[in-house]
Amino acid sequence: MVRYIDVTRVLSPGVVTYPGDLEPRIEKQDTGDYLISSLTLSSHSGTHIDAPDHFLRDGRTVDRLPLDLLIGPCRVLETQETVIGPGVFEGRLEGVTRVLFRTWFSRRTRFVSPFPALTPEAARSLAASGVRIVGTDGPSIEPDGSDGTVHRTLLARGGAVIELLDLSGVPPGDYRLIALPLRVRDGDGAPARVVLEVDG
Numbered sequence: 001m002v003r004y005i006d007v008t009r010v011l012s013p014g015v016v017t018y019p020g021d022l023e024p025r026i027e028k029q030d031t032g033d034y035l036i037s038s039l040t041l042s043s044h045s046g047t048h049i050d051a052p053d054h055f056l057r058d059g060r061t062v063d064r065l066p067l068d069l070l071i072g073p074c075r076v077l078e079t080q081e082t083v084i085g086p087g088v089f090e091g092r093l094e095g096v097t098r099v100l101f102r103t104w105f106s107r108r109t110r111f112v113s114p115f116p117a118l119t120p121e122a123a124r125s126l127a128a129s130g131v132r133i134v135g136t137d138g139p140s141i142e143p144d145g146s147d148g149t150v151h152r153t154l155l156a157r158g159g160a161v162i163e164l165l166d167l168s169g170v171p172p173g174d175y176r177l178i179a180l181p182l183r184v185r186d187g188d189g190a191p192a193r194v195v196l197e198v199d200g
Helices: 120-128 149-155
Strands: 002-006 025-030 035-040 048-050 071-078 098-102 133-136 160-163 173-181 189-199
Touching: 048 173, 120 149, 133 173, 149 160
Parallel strands: 071 098, 098 133, 133 160
Antiparallel strands: 002 189, 025 035, 048 160, 048 189, 071 173, 173 189
């Protein structure tokens, strides 16, 4: 029996927001006949996917991400480290092209820094291993105040980065990832609904 685990943070005005980013605003209106809401948000609000164009400005935008990149086998790795170096996943990536890092940040409802993030060495090791999707429950894949090296390294090979996942209820292990961003034309990124499929 197949079941699905929703690892998307609920998109709401109170969702974790990276400093300087737009806090989502949702205004529901009652027309008398029906309800309709207006949404004000960033392309990186809530659980979202970064396309290569986010840092590389190379035209590989979120609406052009192939579905066979965003859907497929993945591995959830757990770490309590705040500085995630190559040692966290050494020997644990055989046959893996999609990795999600479950950390202590999944249960956080407010931004804190430092938060768990990859070192440049870890990013280079992941890229060299053929990993094309890297996800995290933190607000960014790299430390607060970094120069974008981690993003550029991971995105350079045409992959994608998923940030602000909720992996609090997900044991480490292998799953099938379904990560679908809004199809925003020429978008550098977009909010996404992300689920994990598991047998049993």
